[in-house]
Amino acid sequence: xxxxxxxxxxxxxxxxxxxxxxxxxxxxxxxxxxxxxxxxxxxxxxxxxxxxxxxxxxxxxxxxxxxxxxxxxxxxxxxxxxxxxxxxxxxxxxxxxxxxxxxxxxxxxxxxxxxxxxxxxxxxxxxxxxxxxxxxxxxxxxxxxxxxxxxxxxxxxxxxxxxxxxxxxxxxxxxxxxxxxxxxxxxxxxxxxxxxxxxxxxxxxxxxxxxxxxxxxxxxxxxxxxxxxxxxxxxxxxxxxxxxxxxxxxxxxxxxxxxxxxxxxxxxxxxxxxxxxxxxxxxxxxxxxxxxxxxxxxxxxxxxxxxxxxxxxxxxxxxxxxxxxxxxxxxxxxxxxxxx
Amino acid sequence: xxxxxxxxxxxxxxxxxxxxxxxxxxxxxxxxxxxxxxxxxxxxxxxxxxxxxxxxxxxxxxxxxxxxxxxxxxxxxxxxxxxxxxxxxxxxxxxxxxxxxxxxxxxxxxxxxxxxxxxxxxxxxxxxxxxxxxxxxxxxxxxxxxxxxxxxxxxxxxxxxxxxxxxxxxxxxxxxxxxxxxxxxxxxxxxxxxxxxxxxxxxxxxxxxxxxxxxxxxxxxxxxxxxxxxxxxxxxxxxxxxxxxxxxxxxxxxxxxxxxxxxxxxxxxxx
Numbered sequence: 001x002x003x004x005x006x007x008x009x010x011x012x013x014x015x016x017x018x019x020x021x022x023x024x025x026x027x028x029x030x031x032x033x034x035x036x037x038x039x040x041x042x043x044x045x046x047x048x049x050x051x052x053x054x055x056x057x058x059x060x061x062x063x064x065x066x067x068x069x070x071x072x073x074x075x076x077x078x079x080x081x082x083x084x085x086x087x088x089x090x091x092x093x094x095x096x097x098x099x100x101x102x103x104x105x106x107x108x109x110x111x112x113x114x115x116x117x118x119x120x121x122x123x124x125x126x127x128x129x130x131x132x133x134x135x136x137x138x139x140x141x142x143x144x145x146x147x148x149x150x151x152x153x154x155x156x157x158x159x160x161x162x163x164x165x166x167x168x169x170x171x172x173x174x175x176x177x178x179x180x181x182x183x184x185x186x187x188x189x190x191x192x193x194x195x196x197x198x199x200x201x202x203x204x205x206x207x208x209x210x211x212x213x214x215x216x217x218x219x220x221x222x223x224x225x226x227x228x229x230x231x232x233x234x235x236x237x238x239x240x241x242x243x244x245x246x247x248x249x250x251x252x253x254x255x256x257x258x259x260x261x262x263x264x265x266x267x268x269x270x271x272x273x274x275x276x277x278x279x280x281x282x283x284x285x286x287x288x289x290x291x292x293x294x295x296x297x298x299x300x301x302x303x304x305x306x307x308x309x310x311x312x313x314x315x316x317x318x319x320x321x322x323x324x325x326x327x328x329x330x331x332x333x334x335x336x337x338x339x340x
Numbered sequence: 341x342x343x344x345x346x347x348x349x350x351x352x353x354x355x356x357x358x359x360x361x362x363x364x365x366x367x368x369x370x371x372x373x374x375x376x377x378x379x380x381x382x383x384x385x386x387x388x389x390x391x392x393x394x395x396x397x398x399x400x401x402x403x404x405x406x407x408x409x410x411x412x413x414x415x416x417x418x419x420x421x422x423x424x425x426x427x428x429x430x431x432x433x434x435x436x437x438x439x440x441x442x443x444x445x446x447x448x449x450x451x452x453x454x455x456x457x458x459x460x461x462x463x464x465x466x467x468x469x470x471x472x473x474x475x476x477x478x479x480x481x482x483x484x485x486x487x488x489x490x491x492x493x494x495x496x497x498x499x500x501x502x503x504x505x506x507x508x509x510x511x512x513x514x515x516x517x518x519x520x521x522x523x524x525x526x527x528x529x530x531x532x533x534x535x536x537x538x539x540x541x542x543x544x545x546x547x548x549x550x551x552x553x554x555x556x557x558x559x560x561x562x563x564x565x566x567x568x569x570x571x572x573x574x575x576x577x578x579x580x581x582x583x584x585x586x587x588x589x590x591x592x593x594x595x596x597x598x599x600x601x602x603x604x605x606x607x608x609x610x611x
Contacts (some may be wrong), residue, residue, distance in 0.1 A: 071441050092446040106439045110360045119352040
């Protein structure tokens with residue numbers, strides 16, 4: 001559905017010099033520096049998948065999405081969405097994709113949401129049945145009727161995002177590109193948005209490419225992850241497999257009676273080498289490296305030593321795993337965008 | 341499939357633009373007052389020049405003809421005030437144009453359809469009152485019906501050229517942020533070289549020659565040549581309309597090229 005091959009995007013940015021004398025100099029002679037935002041990225045996203053496009057700030061995510069949606073033309077390489085090169089077939093691509101850029105509105109600033117929808121219905125030639133079905137869905141899940149006839153520019157961020165999300169789905173697109181879709185939404189609406197996209201994916205087989213800094217969005221919407229760092233793909237695969245690559249696991253527990261928490265901590269660190277123990281009141285947290293110990297070993301040790309009342313073995317969190325992944329690829333510390 | 345279907349797709353931009361226009365009622369009054377004031381200034385200035393001219397009317401214009409020319413030139417100016425330059429430069433400057441690129445429509449076409457109500461309302465709420473007002477105040481030349489008809493055709497072409505000029509001016513926002521300066525420059529250039537201030541027939545020969553090489557005279561001087569019957573039979577008519585058509589086509593091609601180049605340049609403002 002989405003094929004990206006050796007995609008490169010370079011920008012020419014003017015070098016600015018410091019201070020007033022520097023500003024005067026740049027007025028006369030301007031030097032440019034080439035910044036490679038996307039560095040030969042290749043990947044392939046099958047139809048019907050829900051993929052999170054992840055990467056630190058400056059990793060080239062939004063640049064790639066802009067090329068995939070046809071807003072930008074790559075410097076070299078190419079990408080195909082639904083068999084079309086988006087920047088060459090902009091209008092034909094636009095009929096088949098739905099886009100949300102959280103930072104930038106897709107709606108008509110001076111018009112109300114129903115008016116904007118009427119325009120979208122016309123320019124996309126949306127059949128009556130599809131239009132009515134989708135409006136019903138948005139009413140039910142996003143409560144879009146509450147936005148009434150207020151002009152889009154007067155809506156709050158959360159209200160506007162609901163309208164943007166609905167607008168991106170109105171024409172039953174085959175591919176959804178969502179960039180930060182849940183900013184400004186409260187918990188209930190975030191949940192509703194996740195349910196909406198999962199429903200559309202299930203019922204219509206819509207392919208979803210999501211970029212978000214909200215890890216809850218990612219884990220509840222997506223099943224696969226594509227991780228880029230400094231313009232290169234460093235991981236592509238299932239999210240649960242990505243999580244299992246975590247180098248550290250932890251066990252959190254509470255207990256009754258027995259030795260003091262400090263004594264338990266000292267004993268654990270001594271008996272299970274490589275572990276680190278942190279105390280939080282009655283609660284004890286043991287971090288242990290995956291290679292040396294399994295959660296089972298840690299647990300059986302605890303069951304013998306103390307009278308457990310509560311115990312949690314959480315799945316490693318995505319944020320930590322991603323941080324590890326970036327560090328392993330040794331790219332940290334270089335300036336984002338890395339001058340070429 | 342209905343061949344008109346693609347055009348049909350753009351009709352919501354016409355209604356949308358009309359809706360937002362109707363929110364600013366005072367705008368029409370201001371346009372009308374401005375046009376009336378500048379028409380009055382031009383007309384009375386030229387009438388003074390005319391009456392003190394010792395060797396008869398210059399360039400073969402009599403007073404009523406010259407008055408008609410200057411008044412209708414101002415009204416054509418209202419049809420050219422299609423706001424395309426403002427809208428395009430604002431949308432490019434704020435980056436809203438990127439959102440339009442994500443829609444299955446051509447942005448220049450959207451702007452063309454959206455400026456139709458601007459032209460229509462300007463004509464109705466500003467142009468017509470000004471015309472009626474001056475018809476009561478000063479003697480005007482009443483055109484022959486055939487000339488009025490030719491003028492209508494020519495005025496449509498002049499509005500098309502004005503749209504293309506403003507589209508190009510608006511697209512200047514891709515390269516500079518000082519779109520205000522460029523718009524001001526355009527206004528001056530157009531007001532002068534279109535023949536809105538001085539009929540091309542009254543310009544010194546060298547200046548008139550330069551003016552005839554530029555597209556702007558097709559915006560005011562051409563329609564008025566037809567309205568006042570200052571042409572030489574059918575070949576004269578065809579010459580005027582043909583030149584207008586030619587400039588419309590040339591400007592269309594230029595605008596399309598610039599637009600394609602500009603879209604590729606959008607990366608810089610991509611944000």
